[in-house]
Amino acid sequence: MAQYPSLHVIIDGERVSGGGRRTFDVVNPVTGEAIGALPLAEAADLDRALEVAAKGFRIWRKSTPQERAAVLSGAARLMVERQEELARVATMEQGKPLAEARLEVMMNVGLFNFYAGECSRLYGRELVRPTGQRSTIRWEPVGPVAAFAPWNFPLGNPGRKLGAPIAAGCSVILKAAEETPGSALGILQCLLDAGLPKEVAQAVFGVPDEVSRHLLASPVIRKLSFTGSTVVGKHLAKLAADNMLLTTMELGGHGPVLVFDDIDVDRVLDTAVPGKTRNCGQVCVSPTRFIVQENVFEKFRDGFIERMSKVVVGDGLEDGTQMGPMANPRRPEAMERLIGNAVQKGAKLGTGGERIGNRGFFYKPTVLSEIPLEADIMNEEPFGPVALINPFKGEDEMIAEANRLPYGLAAYAWTDNVQRQRRLAAEIEAGMVGINSHMIGGADAPFGGVKWSGHGSEDGPEGVRACMVLKSVHEG
């Protein structure tokens, strides 16, 4: 059994713990038992982190693109070396199968290497002016960033939150989720060990609302980057507005999946079922609302039920586990509430719909069908292993259902009709659309949503630019 690491806050490169600070119990979702005590930052710690971040920005904004690239690619190499250790810690504190945690490490490796290249491509432009005059438009780092990362991708979220500001020449204070601190600290340590000056990136944990109010009100911070629920995102956007901060908000979704009758249903199920159970459905781009053309509805629903009932659920550290427990006790509780409400309103329960055992936070892979649109689960992000499958007549009705909710993060569509593919790409309101594919991201592609799913992008060249501002310089 791998060891769970000791936990701390990292301020100015120093591992801070003890000293009468409050602690938070980190729990293994397989057992529900505490595996570590996380020291929480107090107001004085946050003030110190802010002072250090201001200094870190003064240092890092003057770094060369080569220095920034060397840190990012060096950290990527260390993540490859430490892949197994990082993945095990993530599985212990979050529950996902080890294979998924290993992939998360590699997502960061790809992103950091891509960003390392981007450091040399942050071009501005020069305007056409008469001889003797010059006007240049340049990109500059925005300043110290406050970055809040959730628990569902304990390695990937901190990687995104740290990588972009560092590539742009900013400093960053990361508050990752208190539930998954070991993974976040592991990623930050790779950067520090690769030569990142200790003032440039720090990690604090605390009572989320205390930390965010403290950091976002400070004149030091110039940008907020948040991933999490729409409710919390709206609250933080208001705090950010009071300090006129630049924002990147990666919020909730309710992923529609349009399945047309010209497609081979098994081909869709081959990706939709593993897509649904990935990370126990706790993914903002999870396929959630299956909008199925009526001719293939029964075949699709029955195939989904059959496959979901065979998914192997267990401890993510064990070989053969396809789906782990949910990450925290709030999730099975939310499943019980949402699924109970749907069934009570007339939805059909095809499989699942209950917890597994009474230890840890396990929940059965679940299929609901013929769900009334007014059921809570058709309107709130379920964030769990539940597929919602409803029949629809044709294209217009299916697009209307896809666009019905205020969310617009990821959407998927399956059809072999090329003209229809183009119409769907244009008409679906989402930041990312997968057509006959479940892959909607990559280190080089912007990741983000529209409407209540937020604004701004992570990843791709846009992820670095999101931590920068423009300046025009006119020389006479």
Ligand code: NAD
């Ligand atoms: P939550 O909405 O309270 O928290 C979501 C995340 O935001 C957590 O990481 C939390 O630590 C952080 N957070 C909460 N309040 C904050 C504050 N005032 N300042 C800074 N950070 C704050 O609840 P939860 O139970 O953790 O998750 C519930 C819902 O959040 C899920 O059902 C899902 O819809 C959404 N969620 C989305 C993502 C995503 O990737 N977009 C990730 C995790 C959770």
